[in-house]
Amino acid sequence: MSDLIKPWILLEEEDISPSAWYPLRKHKVQLPNGLVVDDYFLSPLGDVVQVLAITPDNHVVLTRQYKHGIGEILLELPGGMQQKDKTLLQSAVAELEEECGIKAAEEDLKYICKFAINPTKLRQTTYGYILFNAQFNSTQRFDITENIEVITLPAPEVLRLVDEGTIWVTDSMNLILMAARQYPDIFGR
Numbered sequence: 001m002s003d004l005i006k007p008w009i010l011l012e013e014e015d016i017s018p019s020a021w022y023p024l025r026k027h028k029v030q031l032p033n034g035l036v037v038d039d040y041f042l043s044p045l046g047d048v049v050q051v052l053a054i055t056p057d058n059h060v061v062l063t064r065q066y067k068h069g070i071g072e073i074l075l076e077l078p079g080g081m082q083q084k085d086k087t088l089l090q091s092a093v094a095e096l097e098e099e100c101g102i103k104a105a106e107e108d109l110k111y112i113c114k115f116a117i118n119p120t121k122l123r124q125t126t127y128g129y130i131l132f133n134a135q136f137n138s139t140q141r142f143d144i145t146e147n148i149e150v151i152t153l154p155a156p157e158v159l160r161l162v163d164e165g166t167i168w169v170t171d172s173m174n175l176i177l178m179a180a181r182q183y184p185d186i187f188g189r
Contacts, residue, residue, distance in 0.1 A: 014027075023045065026041055027042065045081070049082060050077050053130075062077060063148045068145075075169075077171075079126075089106040103135075159187045
């Protein structure tokens with residue numbers, strides 16, 4: 001790698017968050033060419049965890065819920081924001097139990113990948129994990145804004161739903177596709 005690309009220099013930062021639900025920062029930055037931009041906005045939403053839970057019969061656990069930002073009911077993998085005072089793995093385990101009623105141990109989750117959805121405007125990385133032999137062994141505990149239907153579908157069908165555009169949430173698509181590359185037998189490849 002060359003040294004041609006340099007990071008921007010942060011000169012000032014102002015918290016202009018409209019609410020606790022959506023943090024927003026106004027940055028004054030200096031670009032490598034010397035230009036100063038005094039109104040660069042970004043959101044430090046925080047990191048996200050997502051779990052591709054596979055049941056003993058190779059079904060994928062999906063959630064179906066309304067997402068207000070886009071105004072649609074979407075099919076995706078369970079997950080959520082990294083929880084306060086919890087590690088990424090602790091958060092992944094907690095989200096899986098809260099959204100789907102699947103209690104798992106941290107050591108049972110295997111890291112698959114990480115990805116940034118919009119690194120231009122969001123300071124947020126999604127960390128994807130896979131869980132094999134997922135069991136519905138607990139009780140769902142939704143956040144106040146959640147109303148979730150849990151669905152299980154055979155792994156090859158889930159991959160087909162990504163291919164045909166039925167599952168189209170970026171982080172869910174990425175995690176499913178990366179898992180299918182790493183575990184092709186589960187997804188019928």
